[in-house]
Amino acid sequence: MKQKELSTILQAILILCLLALLLLGAWVVPSIGAETAEGVPSLAWLFWPALIAFWLTCLPVVAVLGIVWQLSNEIRRDNSFSTENARRLKWISVLALGDTAAYLVSAVVLMALNALHPGIALLFFAILLFGVAVAVIAALLSHLVRKAADLRAEQELTI
Amino acid sequence: MIIVNLDVMMAKRKIGLGELAEKIGLTQANLSILKNNHAKAVRFSTLDAICKALDCQPGDLLEWVDSPSDHPE
Numbered sequence: 001m002k003q004k005e006l007s008t009i010l011q012a013i014l015i016l017c018l019l020a021l022l023l024l025g026a027w028v029v030p031s032i033g034a035e036t037a038e039g040v041p042s043l044a045w046l047f048w049p050a051l052i053a054f055w056l057t058c059l060p061v062v063a064v065l066g067i068v069w070q071l072s073n074e075i076r077r078d079n080s081f082s083t084e085n086a087r088r089l090k091w092i093s094v095l096a097l098g099d100t101a102a103y104l105v106s107a108v109v110l111m112a113l114n115a116l117h118p119g120i121a122l123l124f125f126a127i128l129l130f131g132v133a134v135a136v137i138a139a140l141l142s143h144l145v146r147k148a149a150d151l152r153a154e155q156e157l158t159i
Numbered sequence: 160m161i162i163v164n165l166d167v168m169m170a171k172r173k174i175g176l177g178e179l180a181e182k183i184g185l186t187q188a189n190l191s192i193l194k195n196n197h198a199k200a201v202r203f204s205t206l207d208a209i210c211k212a213l214d215c216q217p218g219d220l221l222e223w224v225d226s227p228s229d230h231p232e
Binding site for chain 1: 185189190192193197198199200201202205
């Protein structure tokens with residue numbers, strides 16, 4: 001079955017994403033932070049607040065991965081068009097928007113502290129664009145899935 | 160709202176759900192949805208087959224009744 005293959009591939013990608021996120025949160029970001037703290041001692045106090053803020057913004061990403069996992073299970077069951085899936089996609093949109101807002105606030109705080117390095121600003125800008133894109137696409141998909149679910153229900157109840 | 164009086168006609172013709180479903184080529188589950196007024200729409204071909212099987216008119220099967228849901232405030 002094609003949808004079973006798609007579901008399996010999706011879940012494999014999700015596991016890789018989760019591992020990458022763990023690697024990022026547990027090793028990459030803390031080591032970059034430590035290097036920055038060593039290089040710029042005046043900003044060393046920002047290490048833990050910034051790292052904790054980063055970990056907190058990872059939580060919605062983990063939640064989104066969990067929701068996509070549930071969606072891929074529904075794809076496997078050939079139950080793609082349901083109001084439940086539309087609700088899940090809406091949640092992805094809300095979480096992406098929330099995370100984007102969190103990064104926007106972080107950027108403003110860092111700017112106020114005069115700690116927004118141009119490289120970090122560029123990274124933040126990319127994250128903001130990505131977050132908004134995910135939110136918009138998920139909201140759009142949620143609307144389409146809800147419409148498709150309505151059509152499916154109507155078709156199934158036409159005798 | 161439209162209500163389906165299929166059960167009344169089936170009783171008149173003394174025919175069971177399974178037998179009628181087989182005659183008109185529908186599954187019992189779908190015919191049951193229609194009989195219990197859970198259907199959202201009926202195909203003309205289904206209506207045609209039921210009328211043929213029960214020797215009746217569409218008006219014998221369908222009835223309009225006034226209901227509060229027809230008058231949204």
